[in-house]
Amino acid sequence: MKNRDNSASGPDKKLSLEKTARKAGALVFGVADPDQFTAAPVGRRPRDLLPGAKSVIVIGGAKPRAGDWASPKFEHMELSSTNDRITAIAMKLSHTIEREFGYYAVTTPPGVDEGQQPFLSMSLAAELAGCGTRSLAGTILSPDHGFVYLAVVITTLPLPFDKPLDKPVCPAKPCIDMYEETGRTPCTAVCDASSGGCLSGKIENGQWQDRYYDAARCTARVYNHWIPSFQKILADSLDEPDKETRRMKVNSGLFTRTLWSMTYANISQGQCFECIRVCPVDAETRKLGK
Ligand code: SF4
Ligand code: SF4
Known part of the structure; x- marks a missing residue:
């Protein structure tokens, strides 16, 4: 594909894409190096979707509103997924990359491929792009925004990379304090593996040392x-x-x-949200004045 724009440098193009994404509503933005996806199985790495990929752009946002969290009727979230909004922003970025910069871009499909496997692990991409780290139940938590929906654009456009965060977002400080007092965190208290739930673990020196997530049980509950x-x-x-x-x-x-x-809902909720509902990471953003 012809490169139509040689004037802007990689950092400038990155800034321009970030501005476009944020203006459209993205809360987090980062770029991962395609060479770093060694933890992903062969066949599910960036260049398996787009040969010659040079950058993996991750955006996050479109999270449930404060009112959604305040609603006692949690089932309403199963019928009103906002995930499609973040995918639409990724589509916009792909379009911009191809039309304005002249490089190939693929928006990673949010659904699953054969064997119910994702085309690319968006959680891994988000970690590598420094957008957040995994919570006990596997969803990505941004340090500033907590749970966010994710979308990924794989492109041949070379961009400067971001780095994974230095510190895990989970467990948060209030969770460590609660664990020291009660042996539980907010999420393990609502979905305790030892009493029919999915989560458990030990926190030592402020970090999960022995974490457990029953993905099969969680999936059966969510789907x-x-x-x-x-x-x-x-x-x-x-x-x-x-x-x-x-x-x-x-x-x-x-x-x-x-x-x-x-x-x-363009995609099923990956969570029943009860563990995320009690998560303190973005508690402040879920409260309004009145
Ligand atoms: S999503 Fe629901 S079922 Fe799954 S771990 Fe969280 S609280 Fe438990
Ligand atoms: S409640 Fe605490 S331990 Fe549980 S996912 Fe959130 S930060 Fe992690």
Whole structure:
């Protein structure tokens, strides 16, 4: 592809892309080095999606609003994912890179590839780009904004890289204090692995030393709607010999909510949010004056 703009340097182009992303609503922005994705399996690295990739841009934002966190009806978040907003900003960056700078750019699809595997681990990309670190349950926490949805653009445009953060965001100071008093953190208290939940761990010297996250149990809890639920109910309904029962299943509240979640959220919530709801990292941004 022809390079249409040789005037701006790498740092200038990075600044211009960051400005575009932030103006569109991104809260975090960083660039990772494609050579650093050695922890990702072969086939799921940046150059597997875009040969010749020189930079991996990570943006984050579109998090639930303060009102969403204040709502006791947590189910509403399953039907109103805001993830698509951050993906739209990534699309805008890809467009700018190709049209203004003349380099190839691919917005990493937010869905999954074969084997239910992501095309590229956005969490790994976010860590390498210094946008945050993993929480106990695996979601990325930005030090300033806590939980954010992520989107990634892989491009042949060379940009200056950012570095991973020096200090993990999780466990936060209030969590360390709570652990010292009670042996639990806010998230392990709401989803305790020893009593049917998914999380546990030991904190030593202010860091998780022995962390545990039951991903299978968490997934089973989270995916009560959306595509996996649709597949289950569809198979069940097709196997149902009684016409009236079949009709009942297809018109059930569960199936209806499943269809709503699929059509109104571009991707399933990766979390039931209960561990994130109590996370103190961005507690201040979830409170309004009145
Ligand atoms: S997302 Fe829900 S089920 Fe999964 S670890 Fe957090 S609180 Fe537990
Ligand atoms: S509440 Fe948040 S910061 Fe604290 S341990 Fe859990 S995920 Fe980490």
